[in-house]
Amino acid sequence: MSAMNVLTLFLFNIVVYNIPLLYGTVGEIITEKTGSLNLGVEGTMAVGAIFGYLAGCYTNSLLVGLLVSFLAAGACGLLFAVLTVSLQANQNVTGLTITTFGTGLYFFVGKGLGSDWPGMQGSSALVNGFAPLEIPVLSRIPVVGKVLFSQNVLVYLGIVIAVAAWFYLSRTRVGLRVRAIGENPAAADSVGVNLLLYKYVHLVLGAGIMGLGGFYMALNMGGSFEGSNCWINGYGWIAIALVIFANWNTVYAILGTLVFGFFNTLQIYSGSLANAFPGPLGWLSAIPSQLYQALPFIITAIVLVASSVRSKKLGGQPAALGLNYFREDR
């Protein structure tokens, strides 16, 4: 493989491997903008992944897979809404419960199927649906064409969702109300915004989008179920950190995904990059692999420290994040 090809493949895979983070981050941003801190991203993505994948395989349809992953994860969001909005349960504990529950359900279903587990090769729709979609003309540009314009359809969907979510939150009146609820629920309530409805809808919507990310991971893993590791593998937690990195802006979340994805993918490509560019990048192979594995998490920690230094006043963090609202509270 030529050196240029290695670089292209590296850049290509930064996108391919890490788009689930974008789904998770966008879903969590929508959730947090209503003032709810849902720490159940990991579990919600796991539920979306396994049910979406199985439904997609059994019906041999990408669309059904997407829909079911959205609905299954949305059900987790609904559960979160019932517990924290209607029953006023603590949001942190509820979120952690959903993570435990979701990953548990994932293994329960997967192991329960045992040898009946459907392989992805059996479903042409999933295989084809995940294959690169080459955009005419643009995909023929060297390097850029491969990296940006011949990705699978779910990559484009993720970016479309991120941009649409940005428009929705910042440029529509419904989005204005969502943000108001996250900033000061009492203010929104006092002018007649239906808090219950808005909270439920957006908690389900946010969780559903996380579920799409889970479905993506299932396909990216080739649908092979291993009893030891969950497909989501910590991406849900990283998504929560990326929300802060993106300053609660879904468009910045795209950037955050790429920055984070760069380090995440470096772990796999350090060897081949060092071989392809022995001069400038030869030092990459001298770094022990354990450090690469730790790198994404070190970066996460650095990002969190750096973001906490940022001015709070006009930052994107909703002021009422994590606080339950009860109208008659004094």
Place this chain on the structure above:
Amino acid sequence: MAERYAVEMKGICKRFGSVVANNQVNLTVKRGEILALLGENGSGKTTLMNMLSGIYKPDSGTISVDGTPVVINSPEDAKRLGIGMVHQHFKLVDTFSAADNIWLGVEKAGMLLKKDRYANIEEMTRRFGFDIDPRKLVCNMSVSEKQTLEIVKVLYYGAKLIILDEPTAVLTVQETEKLFAVLRRMRAEGHSIIIITHKLNEVLELSDRVAILRKGEYITTVDTATTDEQQLTEWMVGHKVTLNIDRPVVEKTRPLLELRDLTIRSDEGAVAIDQVSFYIRGGEILGVAGIAGCGQKELCEAIAGLRPIEGGKMIHKGENIVGLSPQAIIEKGIAMSFIPEDRLGMGLAPSMSITDNMILKNYKQGKGFFVDRQSGRTAAQQVIEDLGIVTPSTETPVRRLSGGNVQKVLLGREIKAGPNVIVTAYPVRGLDINSSYAIYEILNQQKRAGVGVLFVGEDLDVMMALCDKILVLCHGKVMGVVHANKTSKEELGLMMTGALDLTHKYEDKPAGIARDTLIAEEEEQ
């Protein structure tokens, strides 16, 4: 035919657990009148109004709007019925512009946020006769601007009845005047207004009728023209009260706390206190007057050791205390009680009990590893008894107490430590007459005991009656120190705006420097 009222409340009851907040309350408002709702802290005024604005639901009783019985289940219902409330704690989104705060609740405004909403709202506010920049963010607004925005907001939603919950508690004299002009204009336009307050002079100045509540019970409604301060007070508190503030004469000691050429910066880095000198003797109350935000907060924080000092000296009994930690300053016997605008923000932990808040200050005196709750409880019990704090128990979270009682807890705890200097800022902020007088009496007791009191206040009448001397600040500079019994409101007013500088009234001695200073002469060089 009976008179049709804009709003009529009949036999309203509301209880929270075992506490009866409103019992058989009746209230009527006519169209085009200003009704003052008067009552002490905790008499159920806000609760009653919250039932009109849809925050609470009454347990029993009926509400009629324009003669039609209605049920108000949510703020949305209230809005539809033309009832708007300006809450004491503003319900605004800090990070939004003025326009977006209004746009939030507009029913028919389309899907998208368009730029023309700014022009739309600007035109509306101008039609109502207000001056608000629709693009200005709420977090950059002054208290009075926020209040104006709240009023514009309820007008925009078409409110015919406007309820204001203690609107003047956080306003300066000039801002209050402006607000009253606005309210009078709205009355002339046919709006009904209910204003909750416990400032009697405002009631008499502004309202057409007064309704009085006491401990959740409805007392009476009278025409303002037929009543006076004394009578209103009696209805409000249930017995005769003397409306004179005592100023005991106490022998003064040498200066306890002396500040010389003190300079302090604000959070934004601007000079908040500029070369200020003054001193407090034992047995005197020194008032600090000034327009809001003239460095009072920074000054208090600096004395308590919470804010670094840029330059100058701070001498306590001849000892330098610049740069000491808050703990060390407390140990020297300097106590501070600061009541911020939101009244709970500083000094107390709202969700902790009275006992825990007592322990918060003196836990260092305890021995051993565990918290000594018993002594904390005893201290809490004593403060409750000494100051007459109304609370179910020592274990009640402080935020559940009414405003006056919270402030008594704070002041009581500071006094308990036996300080020799007390810095108190706005101790009667938002308090009713009874509680205010109780606080004045507490301060006078301390003065008799030989404590030096620094009293940062806002009500000039009170300061002239209570304080021995008054220091006037204007933009962080001292405008002079005057004897409270030799000055006038006009003189103080001129000094507060910077039009009159009395720092060199006496040629031999600039204001704020004691003749018998404890700051050694050689240090002066």
